[in-house]
Amino acid sequence: DAGVIQSPRHEVTEMGQEVTLRCKPISGHNSLFWYRQTMMRGLELLIYFNNNVPIDDSGMPEDRFSAKMPNASFSTLKIQPSEPRDSAVYFCASTVALGTIRETQYFGPGTRLLVL
Amino acid sequence: AQSVAQPEDQVNVAEGNPLTVKCTYSVSGNPYLFWYVQYPNRGLQFLLKYITGDNLVKGSYGFEAEFNKSQTSFHLKKPSALVSDSALYFCAVSSAGGSYIPTFGRGTSLIVHP
Numbered sequence: 399d400a401g402v403i404q405s406p407r408h409e410v411t412e413m414g415q416e417v418t419l420r421c422k423p424i425s426g427h428n429s430l431f432w433y434r435q436t437m438m439r440g441l442e443l444l445i446y447f448n449n450n451v452p453i454d455d456s457g458m459p460e461d462r463f464s465a466k467m468p469n470a471s472f473s474t475l476k477i478q479p480s481e482p483r484d485s486a487v488y489f490c491a492s493t494v495a496l497g498t499i500r501e502t503q504y505f506g507p508g509t510r511l512l513v514l
Numbered sequence: 515a516q517s518v519a520q521p522e523d524q525v526n527v528a529e530g531n532p533l534t535v536k537c538t539y540s541v542s543g544n545p546y547l548f549w550y551v552q553y554p555n556r557g558l559q560f561l562l563k564y565i566t567g568d569n570l571v572k573g574s575y576g577f578e579a580e581f582n583k584s585q586t587s588f589h590l591k592k593p594s595a596l597v598s599d600s601a602l603y604f605c606a607v608s609s610a611g612g613s614y615i616p617t618f619g620r621g622t623s624l625i626v627h628p
Contacts, residue, residue: 433558441550441604441618457615489558497614499567502574503560 402506404490410512416478419509422471423492431503432465432475433489447473448496480513487511516541518607520619527595528627535590535622537605544610547588549579552602552621561603564588565610575599595626 403422411417423430431446445455447467455465462481467473477484487510491503517540527533539545549561562573569581579590590603602623606616 435558440620441606443615443618446614454613454615456613491558491560493560497565499563499565501563505558505560507557 402490402492402504404488404506404509406509407507408510408512410514411480412514413481414479415513416476417480417484417511417513419475419488419490419511421473421475421490421506423473423490424504425471427492427494427504428470429493429496429501430467430473431491431493432473433491433505434459434486435489435508436486444475446496480511482513485511485513516607516609516617518605518617518619520603520605520622522622523620524623524625526625526627529597530594533592533595533599533624533626535603535605535624537588537590537619538586539588539605539607540586541607541609542612545588546608546610546614546616547579547581548606548608548616549573549577549588549590550604550606550618552604554601561590595624597626597628600624600626 405420429448432444435441444457445465450467465475487508489508491505493501493503495501519538547564551561552558562571564571564581572578577592602621604621605619608616
């Protein structure tokens with residue numbers, strides 16, 4: 399298995415531009431998470447999906463952020479418009495058996511976003 | 515509001531010795547507790563999770579964590595440290611009766627010396 403796949407691995411953009419981050423979860427996993435990591439704010443869980451449905455987006459920082467999961471093998475995190483304070487590493491993770499003792503999240507390599 | 519404290523920015527231990535990375539939490543109601551690890555060259559990984567049941571939770575790579583409700587702690591332990599355990603460790607908590615979205619600690623850097 400290829401693991402969780404994220405693209406792009408690195409993104410440099412200018413303030414005001416739209417940014418789309420992509421994630422392909424492990425085949426068979428039915429829950430997907432989006433995390434953000436910055437020096438200032440540390441590690442944060444932004445949103446998670448179960449069976450393609452957003453369950454809790456209370457971690458999403460602002461309306462500029464949106465996430466979708468149109469099918470079981472693909473999710474996007476979009477920032478529009480982007481701002482310099484959005485610069486961070488964004489991780490995607492997937493798992494089965496959400497909320498049970500068998501839950502084990504597998505993380506992608508992350509997308510390093512720099513907004514100038 | 516929920517919060518997590520990792521009181522040590524850095525923990526140093528000799529290879530072969532037992533290690534403990536401390537975590538205390540505050541949450542309304544019963545907690546869900548998590549440990550994550552971030553290796554320099556292997557990215558972020560989920561180590562273990564406490565939901566309910568046994569206070570001792572076993573996770574990956576020989577790690578375990580003990581849930582102590584009276585002390586509101588969830589310390590991460592390993593009987594014998596390896597140099598390859600050197601990494602950044604994060605503790606997190608969420609409320610069993612509320613949002614699953616956890617609050618993370620700032621992280622503890624574990625350095626295992628040969």
